[in-house]
Amino acid sequence: MEKTFQLTRREDGIAILTMDVPGETMNTLKAEFGPEISETLADIKQDNSIKGLVIISGKADSFVAGADISMLDACTSVEAAKTLSQQGHVVFNELQNLSIPVVAAIHGACLGGGLELALACHLRVCTEDKKTILGVPEVQLGLLPGGGGTQRLPRLVGVTTALDMMLTGKQIRPKQALKMGLVDDMVPASILLETAVALAKKGKRAAKKVKPSLVNKVLESTSFTRDIVFNQATKQVAKKTQGNYPSPNKIIDCVRQGLNKGLTKGLEVEASHFAELVMSKESESLRSLFFATTEMKKETGAQGTTARKVNKAVVLGGGLMGGGIASVTTTKAKVPVRVKDISEQGLSNALAYAYKLLAKGVKRRHMTPAVRDNLMSLMTTTTEYKGIKDADIVVEAVFEDLQLKHQMVKDIERECAENTIFASNTSSLPIGQIAEAAQRPENVIGLHYFSPVEKMPLVEVIAHKTTSPETIATTVAFARQQGKTPIVVQDGAGFYVNRILALYMNEAAQWLLEGQRVEHLDKALVKFGFPVGPMTLLDEVGIDVGAKISPILEKELGERFSAPKAFDQLLADDRKGRKNGKGFYQYGAKAKKSKLVDESVYRVLGIQTSSDQPIKSVSERCVIQMLNEAVRCLEEGIIACPRDGDIGAIFGIGFPPFLGGPFKYIDALGAANLVKTLERYQSMYGERFVPAQSLKLMAEKGDQFYPVN
Numbered sequence: 051m052e053k054t055f056q057l058t059r060r061e062d063g064i065a066i067l068t069m070d071v072p073g074e075t076m077n078t079l080k081a082e083f084g085p086e087i088s089e090t091l092a093d094i095k096q097d098n099s100i101k102g103l104v105i106i107s108g109k110a111d112s113f114v115a116g117a118d119i120s121m122l123d124a125c126t127s128v129e130a131a132k133t134l135s136q137q138g139h140v141v142f143n144e145l146q147n148l149s150i151p152v153v154a155a156i157h158g159a160c161l162g163g164g165l166e167l168a169l170a171c172h173l174r175v176c177t178e179d180k181k182t183i184l185g186v187p188e189v190q191l192g193l194l195p196g197g198g199g200t201q202r203l204p205r206l207v208g209v210t211t212a213l214d215m216m217l218t219g220k221q222i223r224p225k226q227a228l229k230m231g232l233v234d235d236m237v238p239a240s241i242l243l244e245t246a247v248a249l250a251k252k253g254k255r256a257a258k259k260v261k262p263s264l265v266n267k268v269l270e271s272t273s274f275t276r277d278i279v280f281n282q283a284t285k286q287v288a289k290k291t292q293g294n295y296p297s298p299n300k301i302i303d304c305v306r307q308g309l310n311k312g313l314t315k316g317l318e319v320e321a322s323h324f325a326e327l328v329m330s331k332e333s334e335s336l337r338s339l340f341f342a343t344t345e346m347k348k349e350t351g352a353q354g355t356t357a358r359k360v361n362k363a364v365v366l367g368g369g370l371m372g373g374g375i376a377s378v379t380t381t382k383a384k385v386p387v388r389v390k391d392i393s394e395q396g397l398s399n400a401l402a403y404a405y406k407l408l409a410k411g412v413k414r415r416h417m418t419p420a421v422r423d424n425l426m427s428l429m430t431t432t433t434e435y436k437g438i439k440d441a442d443i444v445v446e447a448v449f450e451d452l453q454l455k456h457q458m459v460k461d462i463e464r465e466c467a468e469n470t471i472f473a474s475n476t477s478s479l480p481i482g483q484i485a486e487a488a489q490r491p492e493n494v495i496g497l498h499y500f501s502p503v504e505k506m507p508l509v510e511v512i513a514h515k516t517t518s519p520e521t522i523a524t525t526v527a528f529a530r531q532q533g534k535t536p537i538v539v540q541d542g543a544g545f546y547v548n549r550i551l552a553l554y555m556n557e558a559a560q561w562l563l564e565g566q567r568v569e570h571l572d573k574a575l576v577k578f579g580f581p582v583g584p585m586t587l588l589d590e591v592g593i594d595v596g597a598k599i600s601p602i603l604e605k606e607l608g609e610r611f612s613a614p615k616a617f618d619q620l621l622a623d624d625r626k627g628r629k630n631g632k633g634f635y636q637y638g639a640k641a642k643k644s645k646l647v648d649e650s651v652y653r654v655l656g657i658q659t660s661s662d663q664p665i666k667s668v669s670e671r672c673v674i675q676m677l678n679e680a681v682r683c684l685e686e687g688i689i690a691c692p693r694d695g696d697i698g699a700i701f702g703i704g705f706p707p708f709l710g711g712p713f714k715y716i717d718a719l720g721a722a723n724l725v726k727t728l729e730r731y732q733s734m735y736g737e738r739f740v741p742a743q744s745l746k747l748m749a750e751k752g753d754q755f756y757p758v759n
């Protein structure tokens with residue numbers, strides 16, 4: 051069997067331990083490496099000629115990406131998961147207890163168990179390369195650092211910083227890592243090994259230790275003052291997770307117990323908590339999300355077709371969406387973009403949008419002013435169809451007006467090359483209808499972004515009946531270059547995401563008209579796990595935008611999409627949401643620190659508010675609408691598979707990730723139970739709750755969307 055660890059003895063007494071998992075793109079930690087690494091450590095201990103050890107990766111661009119998540123996924127009992135963590139503890143303790151200095155030489159991803167390995171070394175040096183990232187992302191998998199991280203990290207960088215890293219899972223860049231004392235040195239990749247060797251020769255102690263701030267020093271000095279930090283963190287966690295994610299509280303508990311009762315006790319608690327989390331349904335859902343997104347990174351969107359390279363893009367419309375799309379095209383994809391708008395004002399809006407984001411990057415020291423200026427120079431503007439002939443893709447982000455879009459298709463076919471792709475950012479119009487104006491409909495596709503473009507990870511790539519495979523593959527690759535997760539969906543009003551969202555929003559509106567208070571509705575759905583409630587969302591998206599989409603969906607998909615007529619009165623009252631400072635909540639000068647409902651909204655809608663209905667009933671009625679419609683989308687082939695539906699809902703709407711997406715959630719509920727619930731609501735509220743046909747079939751057969759583990 052090929053070995054993972056290679057020990058090389060240098061003449062100067064420093065040994066190099068190179069980790070290179072055979073046949074895999076990245077190093078991950080697996081239980082099966084236990085005997086090999088123990089044997090190697092025993093060799094080192096016996097060899098008096100070895101004066102120091104450097105641990106480095108044999109992979110070109112990564113150190114260690116953590117424990118192997120598939121291995122965790124394969125655990126079938128709490129005991130088995132606990133053993134994994136304890137095995138890791140034994141090896142890392144052995145490493146830390148070596149009498150010779152041990153230095154981790156880090157280049158590329160050093161995450162989770164990878165960072166825990168580095169923490170067990172006496173010193174760490176990393177490259178200044180962009181590819182180098184350090185962090186403990188376990189919380190994002192519903193886990194906690196189970197390789198000693200909850201113990202060694204706070205001891206190295208302080209409780210406050212360690213909690214921040216572990217509770218967010220954020221990635222730390224090299225400069226920041228050096229500043230916070232996570233690494234002892236940062237060097238160019240070309241001298242990484244030699245620097246690590248030199249450090250190993252100097253001994254176990256860091257040349258200089260980073261001093262904590264005075265506040266942190268005081269707060270972290272005694273168990274009493276540390277409790278203040280832990281209590282504060284617990285409060286923040288409760289607010290953020292709404293009690294839906296068990297791992298953050300367990301992380302806090304590990305750190306608390308480890309610092310109050312010592313490392314051995316801390317590791318014991320860590321192994322127990324880790325094991326419970328591995329077996330939790332929340333972590334199972336989050337892990338499946340990791341596998342799904344990794345799998346999707348490899349898909350081209352059109353099997354067997356290679357994407358064309360996009361060297362230049364054009365964005366039509368300099369509004370909020372156009373500005374955002376142009377911005378990610380330059381900053382993420384590094385592709386020159388030309389923005390066309392009919393007005394100079396539109397163009398300066400787009401430029402300002404991009405500049406503001408880049409300026410933020412400079413302020414946070416993520417980039418230099420020179421990089422900002424370079425990226426800005428990739429963006430040019432025009433009020434006429436000039437300088438666009440050589441565009442590979444044109445993304446239109448103008449009003450939802452079919453005639454206007456038809457005109458643009460014709461203009462682009464006239465002005466651009468034969469194979470220029472015309473991508474529409476429409477959120478509701480069927481792409482097939484837009485393509486009706488095209489002479490080359492194979493070049494027409496939908497590319498639906500979510501607002502704010504730079505933040506929302508999802509895009510829907512919508513192929514109509516005759517979109518060519520090359521157009522699909524090129525658009526998917528382009529979206530990925532922009533840092534997005536694309537799902538390819540079939541054509542139809544509202545596509546997937548807005549379609550399932552619309553019914554959920556309509557149901558919330560029904561609750562409102564029945565007298566439920568705005569803040570109660572929002573509270574119920576936030577408690578369920580959405581990042582914001584439906585009323586806040588409508589204010590953010592724009593009540594007018596919702597009103598524009600609704601009739602299109604109703605016309606194409608049927609009466610269940612009809613929005614409550616009373617909502618017309620909101621528009622008559624010029625209530626568009628945050629953008630004009632008038633919505634369900636108060637904005638601008640009227641607004642207080644905590645968000646307050648604009649009570650006049652009840653009068654405008656003619657509502658008498660009534661007592662709060664139980665939170666669970668409120669959320670259930672809204673969510674099952676979304677679930678049922680997601681099944682219909684699968685039934686109609688709008689989405690290709692449950693996985694795409696789950697990713698689309700989580701990344702596009704913020705469907706609670708710990709539930710794994712609508713389809714995973716239906717599996718957890720059981721199709722038969724969901725059908726029963728829908729039928730109960732149908733008997734009370736009518737046909738909009740009729741269960742999807744395929745859901746009924748699944749219920750009868752006892753089927754699931756995903757294979758049973």
Ligand SMILES: C[C@H](O)CC(=O)SCCNC(=O)CCNC(=O)[C@H](O)C(C)(C)COP(=O)(O)OP(=O)(O)OC[C@H]1O[C@@H](n2cnc3c(N)ncnc32)[C@H](O)[C@@H]1OP(=O)(O)O
Pocket residue numbers: 075076078115116117118119120138159161162163164166187188191193194195196197199344347
């Ligand atoms: C005990 C410990 O505390 C517990 C843990 O360590 S849990 C694990 C914690 N680590 C993580 O969560 C990191 C997960 N990985 C990532 O975030 C990303 O893969 C990355 C940032 C490292 C690299 O991203 P990117 O360059 O886009 O590469 P990506 O396509 O995601 O991954 C490349 C390959 O590595 C695999 N991989 C990466 N990290 C992995 C992990 N921790 N486990 C298993 N496989 C992993 C991917 O599945 C993929 O495999 P493939 O080539 O066979 O499809």
